[in-house]
Amino acid sequence: MKTHRFVLAAALPFVLAACASTPSPDKKAAYAAEARTASGELIKRLVGELNDDIAKIGAHGAIGVCKDKAPVIAGEIAKKHGVGIKRVTFKNRNEKRSTPDAWEADALRALEKQLASGGDPAKLEHYDIVTGGDGKPYFRYTKGLVIGGLCMNCHGPKDSLSDAVKAKLATEYPNDQATGYQLHQFRGAISITRPL
Numbered sequence: 001m002k003t004h005r006f007v008l009a010a011a012l013p014f015v016l017a018a019c020a021s022t023p024s025p026d027k028k029a030a031y032a033a034e035a036r037t038a039s040g041e042l043i044k045r046l047v048g049e050l051n052d053d054i055a056k057i058g059a060h061g062a063i064g065v066c067k068d069k070a071p072v073i074a075g076e077i078a079k080k081h082g083v084g085i086k087r088v089t090f091k092n093r094n095e096k097r098s099t100p101d102a103w104e105a106d107a108l109r110a111l112e113k114q115l116a117s118g119g120d121p122a123k124l125e126h127y128d129i130v131t132g133g134d135g136k137p138y139f140r141y142t143k144g145l146v147i148g149g150l151c152m153n154c155h156g157p158k159d160s161l162s163d164a165v166k167a168k169l170a171t172e173y174p175n176d177q178a179t180g181y182q183l184h185q186f187r188g189a190i191s192i193t194r195p196l
């Protein structure tokens with residue numbers, strides 16, 4: 001009995017070391033839960049600001065929410081959760097900010113497939129633990145975004161947009177690819193990266 005206990009105690013540090021280098025499924029679920037919370041906060045705040053500004057000054061006036069306020073709000077949430085947050089899509093309005101990297105491109109395809117095969121539009125997510133270009137481990141998470149009624153004000157078919165929105169988009173985003181969407185269509189994702 002004594003020998004048995006000794007063996008266990010001697011093995012314990014090795015078991016713990018193994019756990020530290022390969023995050024357990026529980027850890028992965030916990031990272032996903034936090035990323036879900038962070039992306040939910042971003043969506044809630046953006047939609048809130050968009051609705052407020054559209055009511056006050058119209059959709060053309062709310063374009064600044066997506067352009068200037070979205071990165072600031074994302075920055076605040078990123079800091080709070082200790083992660084990086086951005087938005088990515090294949091059809092972008094701002095190619096400097098929202099062009100997907102290779103992992104994000106795969107994730108976008110996976111999310112689009114989930115939606116096409118009947119997945120709940122509010123629950124599209126794809127995540128994994130990956131090794132970054134720097135050789136370090138990262139938890140990466142994407143939350144799919146689907147076009148709703150609010151989004152149609154600025155991402156709907158061109159002939160359905162107000163003249164003021166069209167004019168503002170033409171000056172601010174001459175290479176805009178993010179119009180022409182239909183309701184319930186897949187739009188892109190919130191992408192969260194957490195260094196481990």
Ligand code: HEC
Pocket residue numbers: 047050059060061062063064066067087088089091092093094095097098145146147148150151152153154155178187188189
């Ligand atoms: C008031 C106009 C407006 C509304 C309403 C709006 N957007 Fe946008 N959206 C924009 C603008 C402007 C940008 C470009 C932001 C930038 O410069 O980074 C953008 C960018 C995005 C991006 C980043 C990718 C890209 O194309 O650069 C996503 C994703 C997105 N919008 C999704 C949505 C969704 C989903 C909704 C509805 C919940 C929505 N938007 C509602 C104006 C709007």
